[in-house]
Amino acid sequence: MTNAGDLLLWGSFKKGDWEAYSRLYDSYFGVLNNYGYKFTREKKLIEDAVHDLFVRLWTTRERLSNPASVRNYLFKSLRHILIRKLKNEEKFTDIDGQEYPHSFSVNYASETLKRIEDRELQARIKSYIETLPPRQQEIIYLRFYEGLSYEEIADIMSIHVNSAYKLLYKALDNLQNTFGPSPSLCILLSLKLFLH
Amino acid sequence: MNISDYAQFRLQDFLEDDFFVQSVINPDENNRSFWQSFASTYPEKAPTVEEAVQIIKLYRTQENFENEESKKMVWQRITDSVKQSEAVKKKRVFRIPVFLRVAAAIVIIAGAATWIYSLYSGNTTTICTKAGEIKTVMLPDHSKVILNGNSTLSYHRGWEADQPREVWIKGEGYFSVQHLNKDSLNIRPSDRFIVHCSEVNIEVLGTTFNVKDRDGKINVALLTGKIRIDNLDKITAGKALIMAPGDYAEYAGKNLLTSKKLVKPAQIVSWASDELSFTDATVKEITETLRDRYGYTVTTGDTTLLNLKIEGDITVSNVADLLDVVATTLDLKIEQSANKHITISK
Numbered sequence: 001m002t003n004a005g006d007l008l009l010w011g012s013f014k015k016g017d018w019e020a021y022s023r024l025y026d027s028y029f030g031v032l033n034n035y036g037y038k039f040t041r042e043k044k045l046i047e048d049a050v051h052d053l054f055v056r057l058w059t060t061r062e063r064l065s066n067p068a069s070v071r072n073y074l075f076k077s078l079r080h081i082l083i084r085k086l087k088n089e090e091k092f093t094d095i096d097g098q099e100y101p102h103s104f105s106v107n108y109a110s111e112t113l114k115r116i117e118d119r120e121l122q123a124r125i126k127s128y129i130e131t132l133p134p135r136q137q138e139i140i141y142l143r144f145y146e147g148l149s150y151e152e153i154a155d156i157m158s159i160h161v162n163s164a165y166k167l168l169y170k171a172l173d174n175l176q177n178t179f180g181p182s183p184s185l186c187i188l189l190s191l192k193l194f195l196h
Numbered sequence: 197m198n199i200s201d202y203a204q205f206r207l208q209d210f211l212e213d214d215f216f217v218q219s220v221i222n223p224d225e226n227n228r229s230f231w232q233s234f235a236s237t238y239p240e241k242a243p244t245v246e247e248a249v250q251i252i253k254l255y256r257t258q259e260n261f262e263n264e265e266s267k268k269m270v271w272q273r274i275t276d277s278v279k280q281s282e283a284v285k286k287k288r289v290f291r292i293p294v295f296l297r298v299a300a301a302i303v304i305i306a307g308a309a310t311w312i313y314s315l316y317s318g319n320t321t322t323i324c325t326k327a328g329e330i331k332t333v334m335l336p337d338h339s340k341v342i343l344n345g346n347s348t349l350s351y352h353r354g355w356e357a358d359q360p361r362e363v364w365i366k367g368e369g370y371f372s373v374q375h376l377n378k379d380s381l382n383i384r385p386s387d388r389f390i391v392h393c394s395e396v397n398i399e400v401l402g403t404t405f406n407v408k409d410r411d412g413k414i415n416v417a418l419l420t421g422k423i424r425i426d427n428l429d430k431i432t433a434g435k436a437l438i439m440a441p442g443d444y445a446e447y448a449g450k451n452l453l454t455s456k457k458l459v460k461p462a463q464i465v466s467w468a469s470d471e472l473s474f475t476d477a478t479v480k481e482i483t484e485t486l487r488d489r490y491g492y493t494v495t496t497g498d499t500t501l502l503n504l505k506i507e508g509d510i511t512v513s514n515v516a517d518l519l520d521v522v523a524t525t526l527d528l529k530i531e532q533s534a535n536k537h538i539t540i541s542k
Contacts, residue, residue, distance in 0.1 A: 022271070025271060025274070029262075029263070029267050029270070029271075030260075030262035030263070030264070030267075033261055033262060033263035034260055034261050034262060037261035037263075043263065043266070046263070047263070047266055047269075047270050050270055051270055051273050051274055051277065054274045055274055055277045055278055055281070058274075058278045059278065059281050059282075063438070065440070065443065065455070065456075065457055066456075066457065067457075068457070106258050106259075107258060107259040107261075108257060108258055108259070109257050109258055109259045110257075112257060113254070113257060118250070118254060121250055121251070121254055122254040122255075122257065125251055125254055125255055129255075140255070143217065144211075144217065144221075144252050144255050144256060145255070145256055145258065147217070147218070147221040147222070149214065150214075165212075168212060169208075169212065172208035172211050172212060173208065175207055175208045175211070176206055176207055176208060179207060179247060179251070
């Protein structure tokens with residue numbers, strides 16, 4: 001999925017091309033569900049949000065602008081809809097009116113890792129990240145899993161670019177204490193350099 | 197990108213760095229050789245780099261939830277909902293004109309009444325600027341307007357709590373409107389702020405935006421918040437334009453010419469600071485700016501010169517530098533006489 005190709009599709013979709021619209025759905029259904037799944041494990045709720053997002057896209061298509069990146073636009077919209085739905089669900093239990101009513105968590109795939117060191121390091125990463133507030137966990141996901149830039153992240157999370165820098169900085173602040181290179185890694189690496 | 201830039205990096209510095217993260221996620225020949233030479237120049241940093249790589253890679257080893265089995269079903273639901281909403285829309289078409297005719301009549305009467313009131317009440321404040329003059333106007337509600345050269349702004353002296361805030365503008369102004377509304381479900385009349393231009397009205401709650409009404413063209417650029425533009429002529433057609441931050445709209449008389457996203461919205465208000473800033477500007481745009489901001493008159497031997505364009509960004513701090521850039525990039529002769537007159541020729 002290239003951005004230029006997406007924007008072409010977006011242009012035809014805005015003119016009422018149903019084929020282009022359904023292709024956008026085809027290419028983004030998976031990644032949007034994957035993103036939504038980090039906020040809630042309730043499959044039905046994510047599907048409702050994707051449904052609402054696409055229905056709104058079609059019915060308001062004439063008024064839509066051309067986003068810098070279609071993926072970013074869809075992520076941002078889905079996030080907005082999903083958070084509102086989660087808020088509504090919690091209406092009767094959440095009394096302190098928190099700004100960020102959701103949690104954010106990923107499922108690590110440790111079975112695919114063969115080396116024991118990798119499993120250990122992944123377990124350490126996992127326990128480090130799980131201590132962070134949800135917003136910090138989310139920025140780590142957008143940064144390292146989706147590979148987005150600070151500007152794109154700021155757009156999706158509806159925060160200022162400076163705040164995105166700060167948020168990631170905070171999320172990684174304690175990393176040094178938790179990690180620091182292990183001796184086995186040093187040996188491995190010096191061997192690698194010898195071979196080059 | 198220099199290898200030495202990274203000499204002092206700690207583990208989290210690598211993880212915060214764009215180039216590093218991209219090298220791990222999308223490795224290619226270039227970045228691979230960059231990091232190899234980094235590791236051989238600073239061998240003591242090599243373990244940290246390797247650990248940062250491992251952290252990203254292992255974090256990315258995640259389970260994917262693609263929800264493939266529901267894809268068809270959700271698509272069917274979307275198709276049904278879209279059909280339903282389009283059916284509803286068709287039904288509504290017959291009711292709209294009646295409602296809008298009444299609304300239009302009210303708007304016209306109210307408009308005429310306000311106009312007559314403003315003519316006879318005589319409590320209007322008017323602020324004018326000469327060419328090259330910039331004034332900052334503080335409105336009764338502490339909203340701020342920076343008025344560009346050759347422009348006029350007027351408003352009623354006392355603003356009532358049960359009336360929308362209203363100003364009239366000719367020329368160009370950069371508005372920072374105070375947001376008074378506290379409850380978006382209950383908008384009081386005084387929460388509304390209306391800017392009247394020659395052919396359109398701009399309605400806002402609290403935002404920053406730039407309006408330029410000159411030479412029969414009106415353009416509006418929104419920096420923050422949200423605004424609505426009502427075209428006075430087409431009000432019966434109900435064609436209001438809702439703008440989001442970064443949006444830019446241009447009207448020629450009563451018709452919407454273009455609406456687009458600005459790559460650098462802040463550039464459009466560079467006139468309010470001391471900077472001269474352009475992106476992909478034509479000679480015509482540059483001469484217009486010289487005229488409006490500094491009161492220059494410009495003549496060109498050959499009018500096709502006005503269509504020449506300078507690709508890319510220009511940011512300079514004074515007119516002399518700007519003329520220098522234009523002359524050298526487009527290979528033109530630019531002569532300046534004492535009475536603020538500029539002649540451009542081949």
